[in-house]
Amino acid sequence: MSAVGHDLSHDHGHDHEHHHKDTFITKYIFSIDHKMIAKQYLITGLLMGIIGVGMSLLFRMQIAWPEESFGVFKFFLGEKMAPGGVMKNDAYLALVTIHGTIMVFFVLTAGLSGTFSNLLIPLQIGARDMASGFMNMISYWMFFISTVIMLCSLFVESGPASAGWTIYPPLSALPQAIPGSGTGMTLWLVSMAIFIASSLMGSLNYIVTVINLRTKGMSMTRLPLTIWTFFVTAIIGVVSFPVLLSAALLLIFDRSFGTSFFLSDIFISGEVLHYQGGSPVLFEHLFWFLGHPEVYIVILPAMGIVSEILATNSRKPIFGYRAMIASVLAIAFLSTIVWGHHMFISGMNPFLGSVFTFTTLLIAIPSAVKAFNWITTLWKGNLQLNPGMLFSIGMVSTFITGGLTGIILGDSTLDINVHDTYFVIAHFHLVMGISALYGFFAGVYHWFPKMFGRMLNKNLGYIHFWVTAVCAYGVFFPMHFIGMAGLPRRYYTNTAFPLFDDLADVNVLITVFALVGAAFQLVFIWNFFYSIFYGKKATQNPWRSTTLEWTTPVEHIHGNWPGEIPHVHRWAYDYSKPGHDEDFVPQTVPYKEGEEQLHH
């Protein structure tokens, strides 16, 4: 047991003395308490989310009303990036790049996984804190530094990184090719290197905590699915993030020290560069070796959260618990051998394309199992349609809609004509963007009482969900059609091609949905910050859930449980079990004589 745990096991009873020891700085800033760190991740993630989504609105406006002058452009981008309020083309690419980076890494990786892994792992497995609270704190602060560096890069003279979030060299390596590849790119790489270190520390902590600190009786097959997904996500992160770090380091070498890992035979600005023998395709391999597992790093925690919330609010056990674990493991394994489906037409050997088509389409099987199990969990339930539950159902819906088009993109043949078009944008925004975001919102609505001891306003939650649900479809559903019409992504304007003139209306429609949808996120932001201070006081177990986190007191204390850590006697999904008066049986309740046992 860690020092914190030890300290607290005989600390209970004189709480007031304990408060004296916590200064503002140790409690709110350099906290080593996992619950506080979770809140820090959450709030940082939210702020980054506001910035990331805000950027997407700016470039969506440019796509819908190309080269028109807007006051908001002038206000946010300034005279340099938007002279006279008209967005410049490199500013557009910069926005696209930073939007992707922020959303994928800072919001959906750190904001989602960082928040809920930190909050729930110790609480749901019955531990006083993470295995290393100190490392956990360092992990958060490195994440924080990386976000600060990324934001600083927005203000450098030559502009932020603009080579797309995938930063393919040579574009990302040569400032001659695009100004953003100067100082902006250097800061991007530094920020990402620090972020990867942060993510690794977090992941190692989660793995060690889940393996070592489970309370008595909490066998691996009694863990809530949330913990399974966080655990597997952390493993994927440890396996794949270092590869991105190596790619980033080699790119730094190419950029700064003249090596030729990724560059060869380049003639630019009227001169031949000295690079010889490197290959941009190598970078693509290294990048996607992280990049593809990364989408599962994003979506798996959302899947875990949704599984948990669906079961709790259906008042039913999650259907096919073992199949759910098996599918998570299958997805995790397959996720590391499918990266090539981003590279079917990169110039790699077409035979490899065949292999990656095969492995990629295989991943549809565990995904389908998950979707069917979620749907069956709802069947004959007694659904409590709380906002968290709505977002969970919404997540299943968008995961299906977005996932299905994966069988087109994962098929090397069909990828030829839709690769890098808006079809891809529609696919991945639905399947990992919106789905993961819904998982995030579901988690926030569900565990807000655990985090802040207060409830979120449910009516604002309902409005938030329904408007978001309609707008998400309104934005991304029509996008499939313009993608299949051959419209490439990352085009500053489509007016250079009369061929695409009949897509202009669709783009306006999409942007209007995006603006309305984003505006209604303010409802959530308001609800969130208002409720932290003025929300209704939460009861100890508001959703009448079986898992351990609801056995801790509403008021946060170091070490989580005032007395001994509870022992676990059953799995996490005994909802509506026949033979019990209540429709839920907490994990801490021992089996009755002769009661049927599931999952030892």
Add this chain to the structure above:
Amino acid sequence: MTSLLVLIVVVLLGIAVWQLTKIFDLTQIGAKKENSEIANDNDNNVNGYLMFGFLVFIYLTTIFCVVKFGDLPLMSNSASEHGADYDNLMWISMILIFIVQTITQGLLHFFAFKYRGKDGNKALYFADNDKLEFIWTIIPVIVLAGLILYGLYAWTNIMFVDEEEDVMYVELYAKQFSWEARYAGQDNSLGKANVRYIEGVNTLGVDLSDPNAQDDKQVSELHLPVGKKIVFKMRSQDVLHSAYMPHFRAQMNCVPGMVTQFAFKPTMTTDEMRNSPDMVEKVARINKIRAKKSAELVAKGQAALDSYTFDYLLLCNKICGASHYNMQMKIVVESEADFKKWLSEKPALGKVIKDAKAAEAPATEAAVPAVKAEAVKVDSTKALAQVK
């Protein structure tokens, strides 16, 4: 003025939200008040019905999009031989997706509506069923096996070019932000090239000591003979680009430092495509939009837009810099005879470069002969991109 408008919109939105919460509040009349932030029967009812409504919304959105945007996707009328197979596979996948989407979304939202919670109801304790799990594992396995087999069959046909076949070699050359093409000439063999040979009019960096290079022809508009298999050899001189020819269902990245390849056989000339019913309709639609826009522009005192005629295009589809959005080349597919005539009018590269040198020589030779010699010298030990 704009900021005032924005402010008004924000205020109105705020009021709208406030009113909406009032509506939800109204549904609460008579509900138990213990902890009103947890869904009660009224909430379950309202949201259950909304779930059903949302299902209708998804179905209607789908129908609306198919009706309104259904003729946008490139799923028929392909202009290449393999395109038919491609479109076929796309249709099969799309129909499959459509069926699965309709069923699963139907079940999901219908269950959410049907089993909306009610005080006193008890859920069914149903945790496992091996048979069900087996069924919905095996069905995707079978369906995907079919898709994978068809997909790989098509992929192999497209990507692996039969060396015996009678093909024509064309080089596509990408640079920020334009395309060029090089025909192999009489010998149907492209001369070696490397960016280190780039000089003056030799913008593709062709190695002129290679005998195969002499009869190569460099152009900036791509012409292709219909019914002949074209093997494109692609190069890039600076950053990644992607040669995207959507009407031919063709795309391949252009990578600095290596030569990539894609091959297809055009089956429809530009004229045939222009006169195909689908395209006539599309062009009419686009011209209607352009006419409307032109009217607006003229009213503002600006020049009107040209009317649009269809042409095949080569687009760049890999982010390559600020003007990525406007990196295009026109493609003309024509009869073999027209193509031969067009190509024969283009001068051979060996001659073009010789002439350029001759024109330049008297002027520069006397002035800086040493520097000139230096510039032409190329390090022959370095690996050159091998262009077949």
